[in-house]
Amino acid sequence: MADKKNRSSLLSNWPDSPTFEDPIDLLPFQRDASVVEKGFPEAVIQPKSSSAVGEILRQANHDRVPVYVRGAGTMYAGGANPHAGGIVMDLSGMEQLLEIDLDRGIVVVEAGTKFVALLEALKPLGQTVGIVPLTGPTATIGGAVSSHALGTGSPRHQSMGDCVAGLEVVLVDGTVVRTGSAGCSGAGFFQRYCIGPDLTGLFIGAEATLGVITAVCLWLYPLPESRETLCLGFQDPLTASKYLSAVQSCELTRNMWYGGGYESGAINARVSAARPDLDVGSLPKFCVGIELGGKQDEINYDRARLIALGSDYGSKSFELFDEIYFQKLRLEETYWYSFAGYFTRSRCALLMCSLPSNKLPQFLNCLQSMREKYEQFVWGGALVICRRGLHGGVVTFYDEKNQWEEIMPAVSDAVKQFTNAGIVPYKSGKIWSKNSAHFKNYQHLLGMIKKGVDPRGILSPGNLGV
């Protein structure tokens, strides 16, 4: 870590980048939305351009001052928490829409642009982007790429990274580099590859450990003409998982705008809240909620096929759930908080993971065992249907005033249980990396890359365990 003299030389050089050092200004930058412990930044800088980011990084690298990068801080990964101190680089002021090129089918934005602001700009052009996280009104696009977000669009595109056509990244030595086709001067953005391996992918989900993403090029997609929801109820998660595998293998996700899986606890809680008179014992044990988007005739066709395929696995239409919850969630775009907040109004720990569809029963078994072992918390499972497999979220609501010391051991225990069940880390890097024995060689490679691009280790030290 840098000494005081170095820090002051670093902070005094940037007249165009607001800098905060007053301890009260640093408080909102100690942590993100995750359960990961807070860090203690020594200063916050808000650069307004990639060249300013480059100059700051060059100086920080010279002075060996750690740099953590932050968008809106809505991540559940702890990546923005400055555990090694140093400075937090807040990119929320870099929110220019740089380019829309309908011929190439791309949009380029600065990293601090908010999703919903971008969607609003694209709407008059009849365009949208592939993935929109459930924190859309506040989440920044740079943050979502850096943490590999998911959400609306996952059934068609899988994850945020799969929608990125190229990046502008500032390296630790201050070099500003464009990846993909834009890596070749004069070519501009249109595809994510240039010579050699996928260097765009190198920075996706890297939580600012390898470089600072300052601009993102996303592929454009037409806005759907129509949107409709559909909910199917299953009598057990095993048949639901087989159904999901069948849907994915025949590409029935192609017009799926969003897809979620709801376990019994989530179904019962939502139905009970809306219809206390109903006996929850008669409700399905698993629900697949689907939002279709596209041309009406395509939606009609896919809807009929999804229902027919579901009946092969014993599913029935679950209109009650659609009416009281899913339609509202999707068509009114109520975003994350109504999605999660039915449990309780509190802070939550969110452990994100990925699983093949046929591991759905194992995921739910792990969740159930956590419920039994840690009864003091409210546990929920959130499942997002992807083009292949599922993204899973283990949501643990806790009372930060009285349960702080108990929550992290419980989450760490969940990490072990899920990893043992063959469920793999996704996002939540700081939490998963504490249990890196399961991906030792993978971590070794990450470490080698880190050493190559950031030999002094100043970029987000501790994130991803590197």
Add this chain to the structure above:
Amino acid sequence: MVGFSVNVQKGVAMGIDKSLLPEKIFEQYSTDLYHCASCNYCVDAVWPDRNINHVCVTLQHHEKNPSYSGRGFIEAARFLAEGNELDLASLAKRVFTCTGCGNCDTVCPIGLRPSEVGKALREWLSEEGLAPKEVVASRSKILSDGRAYAGSSIYSDIKYTEYAETDCEINYFPGCSSNENLLKTVQSDLKLMDLLRVKFRYLDPHDNCCGAVLKELGEEKESAVWAQDLFKEDQQSSRRNSLVVSGYECCNHLSNTTNREPVSLPRWILSRLLSKDSSTKLELRTKHSVRVNLLETCQLKKESQINRSNPSDEFLFREFLEGFDIIVLNEHYPSQHALCCGASGSMKAMQPTSASVMATDKLPTEEDVISITLDPRCALHYCKSANSSNAVMSFSTFICEYFSISD
């Protein structure tokens, strides 16, 4: 005193220690302090479907620094509650730069009250003598003048009929902002009441402040005393005429500190004009199309604003205008998330330049667009910020100038 300490090395809350936050604040707001999920909605959210285009006007126009936002207030209060020392002068500077518009409360997806935490901190810091010097100066001026708006009184220029108390239907309180250089506004208010044949008692024609502005400056207790003093006569009267008040901040303050539930003047007049039983006839004077820019009032933020079965004043006004084919340019008026024009809270005392920018930023550039507000205090602030007494009209001035009114 109950609190939690932070182990700085580990960065974790570690059991009970001495809190540096007053116990009454901790008790009242501990849910807000400990349940905040850092979603950032109260700092800056963009959600066009709900007409949220940024949330915190202070961050938009003064300093893009979350310590000035609702979340910043929560973080600071919690930090103190956990026994950590904080420079209270820095805290005071931030909480007193807040406009108190309450957007952060209405946007919070889980119902927390960051703005209320800020107000509690303001009150505490004032009690401790730690309010910033700009606020103290502003407060002292109000305390010595008896009114928040200390311009020359226009009372002597106002002509109105004095009715016998027993004949009066309402008690009318224009508020001190109405009376500072807004002669047209007060005259229009009175003219409309006259045309509607309303017999009213003009309460306190000496422009005294009801205390609402003092409250914003952290003088909670004194502001309540002022409200009660000002309305002593009204409250003791055996006749319970409706109390009709011009300013929304005054309405809120009087509602909270007296046993009266005031009705806003716009609501009262518009309800009369829109009533099916009304014999009053209105006709637009101009044959040209009229385009208006309606300026929202952050102090009027209630559920009723977007509920058509219980329409807010702003909704009533829009309905009134559209009934005459007047073109309302604001697609989303009214909404629950009005950005303050800078008139509210202590922003104007602390950061006058930023407060002016907040106002002028909302004014249209086209010359043929008429900007209208329902709140006289906002009207005053807009006109001062734009250096033009015609920059913004009150609703009553607009009606008087653009309509012929007859029985």
